[in-house]
Amino acid sequence: MATGSILLPNMAAQPPDSAGPALSVAKGTHTAPERFSxxxxxxxxADQHLWWTIQVxxxxxxxxxxxxxxxxxxxxGSAVWGASVGAVTAGDADTPIEHNQSTATTTTTxxxxxxxxxxxxxxxxxxxxxxxxxxxxxxxxxxxxxxGSDSLSVVANLWSVILEYTxx
Numbered sequence: 001m002a003t004g005s006i007l008l009p010n011m012a013a014q015p016p017d018s019a020g021p022a023l024s025v026a027k028g029t030h031t032a033p034e035r036f037s038x039x040x041x042x043x044x045x046a047d048q049h050l051w052w053t054i055q056v057x058x059x060x061x062x063x064x065x066x067x068x069x070x071x072x073x074x075x076x077g078s079a080v081w082g083a084s085v086g087a088v089t090a091g092d093a094d095t096p097i098e099h100n101q102s103t104a105t106t107t108t109t110x111x112x113x114x115x116x117x118x119x120x121x122x123x124x125x126x127x128x129x130x131x132x133x134x135x136x137x138x139x140x141x142x143x144x145x146x147x148g149s150d151s152l153s154v155v156a157n158l159w160s161v162i163l164e165y166t167x168x
Contacts, residue, residue, distance in 0.1 A: 001166050004059055008139060008161040010038045013050040021048040021143070021158070040158040042079075042143035044150075049142040052161070053096065056087070056135045059167040064128040067162040068141065071119050072111045077152035080144040082106040083124040087131040088138075096136050102127035104140070108149045119159065139163070 010023060021040040028035035042048045066083045084101040088094065105126035112118035131137055141161055144150060 001061060001168070004057060004165050004167040006054060006057070006163045006165075008052045008054065008141075008163060010040050010050075010158065010160070013040065013052055016049050016051070019046065019048050021050060026157075037159065041155045042145070042158060043155060044145055044153050047142060047145055049140060050158075052139045052141075054137050054139065054163075056131055056133050056137055058133045060131070060133045061166045061168045063125075063164075063166045064131060065123055065125045065164045066139075066141065067164060068122040068124065068158060069119055069160045069162075070122065070156050070158045071117045072152055072154050072156045073116045074111045074152060074154045075113050075116050076111060077154075078108050078110045078149060079122075079152045079156045080106050080108050080147040080150040081122045081124060082140075082142045082144050083126045084140045085126055085129045085131060086138040086140075087129040087135040089132060089135050096138055099138070101138070101140055102129040104142075106144055106147065108147075111152055 021042045084104040086101040109122040
């Protein structure tokens with residue numbers, strides 16, 4: 001068995017009607033051509049959420065771990081990140097909108113202490129809600145900013161989310 005991965009790009013994220021992070025374009029220093037990236041800026045003062053909906057690949061066997069790649073303009077403090085999953089199989093009694101998410105799992109990760117804005121990786125392994133090949137899965141990623149363990153006093157910029165799983 002090997003490891004498969006699915007990139008959940010910020011451009012495919014759906015913010016809620018409230019409590020969503022600011023989605024903005026970061027411009028690099030390159031010219032001809034200029035480099036741009038879409039980042040999600042999670043506030044330090046309030047919980048904020050993003051949703052993705054994906055179809056589980058045919059080669060999915062088990063497991064599921066989210067790798068969040070983020071940075072902050074700080075060299076101290078920690079961010080609390082959370083994730084949950086809701087998996088719906090064709091023919092289920094409830095729809096993807098009605099289906100309850102699994103219980104959320106949170107992880108606390110420190111900002112890079114060497115230099116501000118260096119990338120940091122947070123790994124979260126939530127319950128995968130009996131996820132199976134071809135299921136339609138709704139993923140929730142959030143910053144739990146009002147958690148007592150979240151001591152990062154600035155915005156946390158989420159660059160990417162990657163779902164890793166064991167393949168058949």
